[in-house]
Amino acid sequence: MSRATSPRPASPPDSESTTAGPSPPDQPQEVDATTLLDINRGNRPSRASLVSAFVVPVLVIGQAAWATYVVCYQLAHQRLMKRDKQMGAGYAVIVLQALFIFMAGVTYMRLIQVIYTDPGLLPLGMSRAKPEDGGNDDMKAVMKRWSEKRSIIQHTTPEDARTREELFKELAAHNQRQAELRMEALKSFRPKDMFIVAPDGLPRWCKTCETFKPDRTHHCSDLGRCVRRMDHFCPWVGGIVSETTTKFFVQFLFYAMLLCIFMLATTITLFKRDNDRYGQRNPQLIALLVLSGVYTLFTVGMFQNSMWMLAKNFTTIEQRQFGMPLHLAVRISPDWYAGNVDHLSCYMVVSFASAPGEKWAIFQTDPRAKLWDLGGAYANVCQVLGKRVWEWVLPVTYSPCAKPADDVSEYPFGPAALAVTQNVQAPK
Incomplete structure (x- = not known):
């Protein structure tokens, strides 16, 4: 842990942050299942992203259908069974192709179904959720004008002072x-025992959605919404990879990788046989060879990278931000101020009127601390794929991390974060 930015006093500081308000509700607010139509009614997403999310899956499905036709008819039936009289090999190719395409198709459809029905979006703030109240276009309109007028601010002249002044007022x-x-x-904020906060000690705030962002939640500019445990927006699968879809995304990559490897190996074998025995180079085989080769490289790389991040309990965004310190709020005991507290490295203490009598110490974490690494690759993978073998291979249940959060933390913290709690026990 990093050292304190300022020494801790032996009594509550004058600058201790407090907030006023009623007690929180008995149950935490649940994440709604928001469809793409709901996204459009909220902050408007990128039109290009939505178009690609529809077009790309259609192209992928079309290519898979054509590749299956070539493998089953052109290779298995026409060459192995009809021309070379290798009935067993022909049937084996058809059965394996059908098995791989079925599993890849099932996981793909399951992934798209969850993306469209429960993509893991965070509910909008009150003013965003009710456009009729007149608060739905403030951020978009202001930031758009800021983007367009930024050069005016930088290159303003005395004659443009009015334009500059109006913009800054807005x-x-x-x-x-x-x-x-x-x-x-x-x-109405309901604080956890441990959660990530902004440097000022308050919960992280999204100005676009006008709501607090739980741990590992990030705003997706493609959708115009905050996404829980956001990984990335993937046009290949038609939407967002998040806490509800990461498991099905990894399963699809696995079966798609097996399918591509099988098609590549089969195509290479029969293409070489045609060339050596008959001097034939069928254009469809050449096209399938190129297509399966490209997709094999793509799926192998994606699956390997996805499994590496699961083993480290990273998302794509967290991997890119690795090396940046975070600010961790930890609930402290009521008698925390008693005794000598010079050994503590917190730099602020906050309290919320919605949690009367409770206090949280704010720590700046080590820049390279892996807060959600549970201490082992198997435990990290199980948090997303599940603990049973059939959960790893069948796209049925959601990830364990997508279950409703408890009062301790939004997602389980690892040893690097839990070590902080040892510093906030009242001295004996």
Whole structure:
């Protein structure tokens, strides 16, 4: 753990953060199952992303259907069974192709079904969830104008002072509104025992969705929404890879990889036989050879990278941000201030009126700390794929990490984060 940015006093500091508001509800707010139509009614997503999310899966399905036709008819039936009289080899190729294409297709359909029905989106804030209240286009409109007028600010002249002043007034008004919304949302905020906060000690806030972001939640610009345990937006599968879809995404990659390897090996074998025995080079075999080769490289690389990140309990975003310190809030005991606290490395103490009598110490983590690494590759993989073998291979149940969170933390913390709790016990 990093050292404190400022020494800890032996009594509560004057700058201790507090928030006012009623007690939190008895149950934490549940994540709604939001469809793409709901996304459109909220913050508007990228039109190009939605188009690619529809077009690319159609192209992938079309290519898979054509490849299956070539393997089963052109290779197995026409060459192995009819021309070379190798009935057993022909049937084996057809059966294996059918098995791999079936499993790849089932996992693909399951993945797309979850993407469209329960993509793991965070509910919008109150003003965003009710467009009729007039608060649905503030962020988009202001940030769009900021992007268009940024050069005006940088290259303004005395004659342009009015334009510059109007823009900054608009941005100041927007920032003031965001601060008011954030403080209002704190009245019903339900803090966990341990959770990631902003450097100011308050929960992380999304200005676009106007809501607090739980741990591992990030805003997806392609969808215009915050996504729980967001990994990345993938046009190949038609949408977002998140806490609800990562398991099915990995399963699809596995079966797609087996399918591509099988087609590549079969095509190479029969293409070489045709060339050596008959001097034939069928254009469809050449096309299938190229297509299966490209997709084999792609799926093998994607599956290997996905399994590596599962073993480390990383998402794509967290991998890119690795090396940046985070700020961890840890619930402390009521008598925490008693005795000598010089050994503690926290730099702030916060409290929330929605949790009366409770306090949280804020720590800055080591930049390379793996907070969600559970201490072993198997435990990390099981958090996404499940603990039973059939859960690893069949796209039926959701990931364990997609289950409702408890009061301890949004997702299980690993040893690197749990070590912090040893520093906040009241001295004896």
